[in-house]
Amino acid sequence: MATTHAKEPTTAAPAPARPAPRGPRRGWRPWAYLTPALVLLAGVLGYPVLDGLWTSFNHSVMTQPGADEFTGLDNYRAVLSDPELLTALGHTALWGAANLVLQLVLGFALALLMHQKLRGRALFRSVVIIPWVVPSIVVALVWRYLLDPTSGPLNQLLIKVGLFDQSPQWLSDEKLAMPTLILLSTWKWTPLVAVILLAGLQTVPRELHEAAMLDGAGRVQRLRYVVIPGIRTSIALASLLTVGYSVNNFNGIWMFTRGGPAGATQTLTTLAYQFAFTEFDFGRAAAVAMILFAFLLVLSTVYFYVVEGRKR
Structure with missing residues (x-):
């Protein structure tokens, strides 16, 4: 009598799971792509700001000897004690x-x-x-x-x-x-x-x-x-x-x-x-410019903090 043997089911080995796709690599490559733009931005914007900041700390009057002599906060003291600055500040606030x-x-x-x-x-x-x-x-x-x-x-x-x-x-x-x-x-x-x-x-x-x-x-x-x-x-x-x-x-x-x-x-x-360009006092001019720059920087920071924070 012929006997039939049932074939045992064969189970194939499970295929190895594919690793989940990773997010964008956060290595050095993104910074390498951004470096030319950052260098250009630093040259166009960063250098003039730093140069103006340095000038505001120096005695830089073309019509007087001893130009480009470091004087610390003397230009800021002279500007802040000048009544003309307070008048200009009031006009700037009204204007804005x-x-x-x-x-x-x-x-x-x-x-x-x-x-x-x-x-x-x-x-x-x-x-x-x-x-x-x-x-x-x-x-x-x-x-x-x-x-x-x-x-x-x-x-x-x-x-x-x-x-x-x-x-x-x-x-x-x-x-x-x-x-x-x-x-x-x-x-x-x-x-x-x-x-x-x-x-x-x-x-x-x-x-x-x-x-x-x-x-x-x-x-x-x-x-x-x-x-x-x-x-x-x-x-x-x-x-x-x-x-x-x-x-x-x-x-x-x-x-x-x-x-x-x-x-x-x-x-x-x-x-x-x-x-x-009238009194040729670039030190005091740079000090006034830095005061205005600080005001605009604070204004921009407040904007991004409020608006972008509200978006998040």
């Missing part, structure tokens, strides 16, 4: 705060208009950004002509409509010079703020607006509880840029008033320029 408030409010209003589905929206957006793209020197020449007290068309128009009896001295009157410069700066830079806020408005989901409308929220409530919280990062970025380029803006003041009349528009940037 006024530009921030006006440009944020007007820029937000323009961003809301550009965000609407209006006929000719593309043309409207193009017209809005014209002041921003025009070079500063062209802006200065045009507005100096328009505000000229003798032949300026703006003054002649204001006199014809009866708002003034005689031509206002927009840029040579101590009480009118700073407000005039603030308005011109607002006209020049508000389009940039509007573009930044418009980019933020386009990221707010439409569903949030619809949900708020279903809950009975009106336009003001949607603006307060949906739009503004949704573009908070854009508002913070626009605020940082506005304050930064306002307090650091030299061309916008020097090309119009050169810090005058009688120091009514003197800011930290024009004061540093006066120390360096």
Whole structure:
């Protein structure tokens, strides 16, 4: 009798498990790729800052002997005890705060208009950004002509409509010079703020607006509880840029008033320029520049701490 033997099932050896894919290597290669850019950045930004810091600790007056002599904090003591610095500091604070408030409010209003589905929206957006793209020197020449007290068309128009009896001295009157410069700066830079806020408005989901409308929220409530919280990062970025380029803006003041009349528009940037290229005292000029640099550094640190921390 033939007997059949059942074959025992054979179990194949399990294949060795593949190692899980590792994350990006954190060795020396990423730093090697970044080294050329870091060297270029250090040369373009780092060296001038360090050179200015070193100059601020030296007696560096071209018209006096003993130039480039290390004097420690003497330049900072001289600058901080100078009443002209306190005046320039107050003007800088006023200049930055006024530009921030006006440009944020007007820029937000323009961003809301550009965000609407209006006929000719593309043309409207193009017209809005014209002041921003025009070079500063062209802006200065045009507005100096328009505000000229003798032949300026703006003054002649204001006199014809009866708002003034005689031509206002927009840029040579101590009480009118700073407000005039603030308005011109607002006209020049508000389009940039509007573009930044418009980019933020386009990221707010439409569903949030619809949900708020279903809950009975009106336009003001949607603006307060949906739009503004949704573009908070854009508002913070626009605020940082506005304050930064306002307090650091030299061309916008020097090309119009050169810090005058009688120091009514003197800011930290024009004061540093006066120390360096009028009195040839590069040590005090560097000290003023370092004070301004420290302020901007603190402002940037606060921005990244608040905004980036909130994102995380």
